[in-house]
Amino acid sequence: MRFLNNELQRLKEYSGIAEIGDIARRYFAMNAFDGILTMIGILMGNYAAQVEDATIVVSTGLATSIAMGISGLWGAYLTEAAERKRNLNTLEDYTLTDLSRSKVGRASRAAVIIVALIDGSAPLLASLVVLMPFLFSALLRDINLSYRLSLGMALAALSALGAFLGKLSKESVFLSSLKMIVAGLLSIALSHLLRVSR
């Protein structure tokens, strides 16, 4: 327990030094949004193709979310590592010292790992939330109900994300949620044209 407390304290300190919180929040919101909209695309694509086998929807959805997770993890790791290294180098030029072993250097390295993990897990988690009804499709039985529930989950997740951002910016939570839902509805509507045009 004491070890955990110490680690949390250290993480808090690193977060203050390397401003991990701000960037992690931004990445989380951005990538969770990407994840949800991609899942809407997957759902609508499957729906347009009249896929009635839940395992196909789940496997395409999971494969896409894994790819998104890896893309987020790798992309964020490489960009953050490069950006943080550049910042540390600049700071070292100013102080004329090697900061790699100092708290600043350690915080910078921790920031890269934490941000990459958040960037990778956000779309993965968001996708899993959206796909949830298909994971229980055996219980639901009706595949159309699974599609509807999944799209509902996607809109609910978008709304929650909007509320999170609204609370963060101290704007209207309702308005912020609405903006997110509009993006989801637009995506659903445009994808629906695929089915209509068939």
Next chain:
Amino acid sequence: MGEIRRLVLDVLKPYEPSIVVLASQLSELPGIEAVNISIYEIDRKVENAKITLEGYDVVYEDVQRVIEENGGAVHSIDEVAAGKIIIEDAETLQDALR
């Protein structure tokens, strides 16, 4: 060797960790009774701090380690007082003429 009672350092440090953290950590060192840090110049990425430490046994190496651990660099040692009591620098004729 006699104990250092007061140490005044000129330090260049990044904004973070803040001087609040640095002062707190320095004050936890054994032999140190009081710490004062004041910022006298702010640059784009770093700041210059005057660090004053007083105690019954200020160990410079320990102080330097904490400063470097926090990303700072000691530019100069501006004042040292050692011995049984702390004395200020004595006024000379040159000072009076200034």
